[in-house]
Amino acid sequence: MKLHTGKYCWNKTMATVPRYPALEEDISCDCLVIGGGVGGALCAYLLSEQGIITVLAERGDIASGSTLVNTGILQYANDKTLTSLIHTFGEEKAVHVYRLCRDALIRLKEINRGLGPDLPLQERNSLYLASTDEDLAMLRDEFENLIKYGFNVAWWDEDEIGSKFPFRKPGAIYTQGDAEINPFAFVHSLLKRSEPLSLQIFEHTPVTGWEFRSDGVVCRSGRCTIKAKHVVFATGYEAQILKKEPGASLTGTYVVVTEPADHFNDWHERCLIWESARPYLYMRTTPDGRIMAGGLDEALSGGKLKEGREIHKSREILSMVHSMFPEKAELQAAYSWGAVFGETRDGLPYIGTHPDYPHCFFLEGYGGNGTVCSMLAAEMITDVLSGKHRNDMDLFALTRSTKPSP
Structure with a gap:
């Protein structure tokens, strides 16, 4: 699948881009992470940080898929508003999702602070504009729900917006604590930091087949095999080629x-x-x-x-x-x-296992806040593989209902 076309900027921001070898021999590990984008890098980093022997295999160059064209806008807010999620899932689950995303964004900032002097992440606030007068009531309801559940937001009316920008809109939510990132530099910085840990990284190592066994998965890449107790598919949107989620x-x-x-x-x-x-x-x-x-x-x-x-x-x-x-x-x-x-369809990412892929997890941070959701997914998968139980992973199950949401 061709993921992008055009002229890109993020790959111009690093004077020297690290390169990694291709796999040339049979190896084994605790966990194989397939995909060298933001999701795969985060998951591999967290797993190796826990002492889990991890291999990251990327079919092309690291960070050359969707990460290369990621705009790097980091928000805990979802494309589906908190109000919409409340209508779909009820208050408890909806608020939990928003808090999970807020916490994942905080964790991204913490990780970034450990990446050295050239930090690829910058904290920013965000302005969520009512596009038309008709959207004003909806946005005001969203503001009230965010305030009710402790999110750090303010309401700006048309005059407030006009005093700070050269345009006017009927109203807006101003959110504290979001961020922007250079996703290309972030992935490379994260993997560089992971080198002293229990992580091996391979580029130009497409995983083209797998055999499920009682004790794990044997994956094929060219003439080599990778034997893993668990596999994490962090292949982004191409995961839909393997198994299509109806939602x-x-x-x-x-x-x-x-x-x-x-x-x-x-x-x-x-x-x-x-x-x-x-x-x-x-x-x-x-x-x-x-x-x-x-x-x-x-x-x-x-x-x-x-x-x-x-x-x-x-x-x-x-x-x-x-x-x-x-x-x-x-x-x-x-x-x-x-x-x-x-x-x-319901605004939530897909995270977890699939009945047709034993010993495997899928990390699918879909949506406008995909990097934040990828952080959340990486944390959840790492928790489970470290022996912790995550009941809330069911919210993001690949087999969940695809009932349309408001």
Whole structure:
């Protein structure tokens, strides 16, 4: 599956990109993690931190799949609002999901602080805009629920928004404690930190088959085998090729990155920006002073990305950025891309086991807060493989009901 097309920026941010060998001999381990993106790197790091002998196998280059085109917006808020999740799952489960995501974001920040001087994660607040007057009541209800359950948010009216930005919207939720990240640098920094631990990393090592046995799984890669007690599939959206979840869907999404701006005096705290419209426009800034904006999600044409489509879509997104920030109207696109994006009907990621894959776990951090959900999934899987019981993993089961949610 072709996961992206276009011109990318994150791989230009590292002077030297670490490279890893391909597998050339039969090996064994406690756990094999398949996939070298954010989810796989986090899971491999946590497992090896617990002393679990772990192998990470990536079919191409590390961080070259969806991680390369991840916009790096880190929020505990879901594409489905807390209010919507309450309607679907009830208050207790919905609030638990939001708190789990908040805690996962805190854990990401903690991990980042241990990665050395060039930290790829920056704390940011976020602005969730009511796109229209019709969305105002919905957003106000969401604010009241977030406040009720202890989330650090504030309500801004139209005048408050207008005093801090060159645009006006009917209302907004301003959230403290979110973050932005360079996902490419984060993965490489995380794996570098994992080197002294019980982790082996292999690139250009596609896992093309497996044999399930009573004591684990024997996986094939070329002429070599990897014998593992457990396997974690952290293959992102390509997991849908192995076994299709009825509640999962893949779409196309688009991103544009501008030339560097002269200043951000008109952008309050350089916060993350998103909106209530679906599909929504989202924006962030980058450490080198660019604007990264994305959205305009659409169905995949013929089930795949259309080459060159990102050029047209990037012009639309850039026009929307210019309309919101008139002083930035001279900024042109430096990078743009299209990417496959996965989401679920009920708004929750898929985490856990599958009846057709014994001794295996799946880590599918689908949705707009996918990196946060990948952190949550990595923690849950590590807990289970360390002998802890996680009742709440059932919330994210691959076999859960696909009943449509509000």
